Amino acid sequence: MTRKQQTKGKPPTHQPLVPQNREMTEPILAGTAATDYERYLRTDELLALQKSPEQRSHPDELMFQVVHQASELLLKGTANELERSREAIGTGDYVRAVKLMDRSFRMLDRAIDLLHVLETLTPYEYHIIRAGLGHGSGLDSPGFLSLLHLAPRLGQAFFGQLDGAGISVEQLYRRNNEFLALHEVAEKLLDFDERVQLFRFHHMKLAHRIIGGDVLGTTGRPVDILRQRQEHVLYKELWEVRNEITARVNAKTRMQDQGHGRSG
């Protein structure tokens, strides 16, 4: 007899999905919401932070608010992990620093992803919503500003350790096996820098496709400032060392070539 035939007609024996003990489902945290889930996450307040359907200037406005608010939360989370990572670099705990940076990047990547949700907004719909934004500008985004304030301090923590080890950036890359953990921190800083540039690039493209690249933003500044800011790098030394390494390798190759009797 097959297993299917054996169990045919018998009541199911699997465990119930909900706990039997009612006490376990009663809320025990302080608050007035029906469940501990809602009390802990303060969902009543969180979900009241968006305009009601009657208040919305356009049905797309909820999406607009949700994307912006969720971005602020993700950027807040990103900055928090990066701050912890800065502390870890300061104490020489590079493994922890790298772990925290990786976590922060996962959050930052989601904030970048969210920009693409806004690409589904059409220019005319955006202008209806924009009429209610006042002088509101992403230049005042607390989340993004906190990343910009943190970035140099994160760099200081790293360069402080480099000074302590008595090596230059080029030496760190040349002797990467010897300074593996600190080298990994340098690479993570570069990852962070690249992600900030990616955020700015995708955001700039979003602004271009919705309001255009040759107009003024909500604060009267030209949208072209987005391109200028996008070109900015956080850790110039880490990018420039690549040029130095290539130049050194090229010079060495030339010398070897000449040594073999070839002219360059």
Ligand code: HEM
């Ligand atoms: C329809 C969507 C959006 C448009 C059309 C838009 C447009 C703009 C424009 C024109 C600027 C330049 C400054 C100004 O004139 O205000 C700006 C800056 C900025 N916006 Fe947005 N934005 C959008 C969505 C977002 C979202 C979802 C975020 C996420 C937090 C964001 C974050 C920023 C940041 C951080 C800046 C400063 C850029 C920098 O430092 O390079 N924006 N935005």
